[in-house]
Amino acid sequence: MPESLFYFIQQLLNGLTVGSTYALIAIGYTMVYGIIGMINFAHGEVYMIGSYIAFTAIAALALFGIEFLPLLIIGAFIVSMIVTSAYGYSIERVAYRPLRGGNRLIPLISAIGMSIFLQNLVRLAQGSRDIAMPTLITGGVSIGPEDAFNANLSYMQMIIFAVTLITMTLLTLFITRSRMGRACRACAEDLKMTNLLGINTNGIIALTFVIGAALAAVAGVLLGMYYGVINPYIGFMAGLKAFTAAVLGGIGSIPGAVLGGLLLGVTEAMTAGYFSSEYKDVVAFSLLILVLLFRPSGILGRPEVEKV
């Protein structure tokens, strides 16, 4: 087997790993956009906060003498999801609900303000330096020959794939099977009509923000453990990337967000692997501009008709 094939497989695996976390964050954008047609600009910061809470939770649990790894990680997930849910809810209440129904630019600007506020809140509370965590999960399986160059799939990457898959399945079940999921879909179709039919649309909108935030927390925990380093500024880029992923797949569509995330992750990894890692962000944004140019509704999105 040629070496270059394994190199390719390695890049593909790395890309899919990062891509699946992008997909998790992108779902938050896509769900909010699907229902109220606005971009939740502060979503990237929610992801960053999720990472911080996860680190705090793991360190605190370790302080209480809990050494059992699965318990640590599950604890981090639960705590981080609860806290970011509160953030998602508060962002909706403060920066979106009072502004609904006006000029579209106004909530966007207030969300930018919210994003700056949250980023600096974390900076003031936790300091702006990098915080590193020792790797919790080591090892992996190698694909290919033992003695020559081979691709390596680490256990951490496996966990990321597994958790993403489980989360996506649960979300799909929730959206398609549950009563509230049906209400969500109804809101995405027609908010006013759904309200007339006696559904608490305010509650549903808040719920979408909460679900998005919780998924961002999942991504935050996973990426935090994968990279091992966080700082208050990681949310900005991650939010931008996830938004790109959401647009790539077709904003408003959940399978689209997943597809877009994976595609973006792989594109980035390939750029980094074959070209230069400095330019991977440039390639990601150029991809966004290209997609918007030739297919503004994204890969799986429905073309939007502007109404008077």
Added chain:
Amino acid sequence: MMIQNLKPAVISAVVVVVLTGLLMGVRLEQLGTGLTVTGAGPDVYWKIAAAAAFMFFFNLFRDHLSALWKALPGMPKTPTTLSDAAEKPLVRRLFWCFLIAAALIWPFMANRGGTDLATLVLIYIMLGLGLNIVVGLAGLLDLGYVGFYAVGAYSYALLAMYFGVGFWTGLIAAGCMAALFGFLLGFPVLRLRGDYLAIVTLGFGEIIRILLNNMTWLTNGPNGIGGIPKPTLFGLEFSRRASEGMQSFHDFVGISYDSSHRVIFLYLLALLLVLITLFVINRLLRMPIGRAWEALREDEIACRSLGINPTAIKLNAFTIGATFAGFAGCFFAARQGFISPESFTFIESAIILAIVVLGGMGSQVGVILAAIIMTVLPEMAREFNEYRMLLFGLMMVLMMIWRPQGLLPMKRPHMELRT
């Protein structure tokens, strides 16, 4: 009434505790290679408790508070005669004359620091006015405005470094380069809806910064470019010793050298650029193109049905806005003498946007006022420097909730029918 408010009150208090408890109440500490947590200290706990209590009582007595708020006498309205007078052309002209006169006298009254600060204000006014065309008049949210600023600054710096181009040629070149970039970026993306546009321009701003950082062979990467020549006045330099073949200002006029001359000259130059910007934009506003911008902002579909080509009009706004950013960038590079990609981050875009929003979208007096507030306030409140960005973000949110039209919203001359 209070009983039914009890539940939301308790919920909001709990939410506050959840929000702040782990994020602020606990600090992550690096311990060797490991990680540990410590409590943040009693004062932080007290603050959290106070915030929770505040939210609890606020929600509990919300109905009473809103009743009280309504009962308060409203803001005294400006008497109609005064606001009528303010709209008279003569009064407006006098006001502008006064403003310009005050700006002209300023450097001779203030000390060196004051003049320097005022120059910075003028740069922000120029940027704000440029972005005002795009955001305030044409209604296109551009979050990558700093990208054009960077293009302008680097155009001049690179031309000066490689070809020894002077400031005045550089100024024109920088404006042209920024316009070209605006045109090239606007061409594909302006067909998009508003919020897509915001993100694409944001991405563009980042691309520019990343490119400047990584094209080390051209731009010197993160180390930046230094030794950018200062502006000259008809070939006269403002330095103690003129470089070869040049004459310095103090020799020419026959006065002794004073380093404050240069500061004042830079200030006056910035003032000139701002006045030109103001003049051009005011003329544009009265031309069909300016009216088309505003019409487009109000209702794109109606515009299209009236035979206005939205893409062409938007492209115009975008390109002209970018040009002014290019001018500002060139002046910035010449004033600093050193530029690096550090100066062109997203936060800079956000500050310029905040100036436009705070001033009142579309309003030029508003932009000037907001630029002064946004630049001078942080200088005055140095001890709050740490909280500057926090308060800045908060202000953007609160402004959008309470006064989305800005401090001094733009007023079109109009007549009202009186019954």
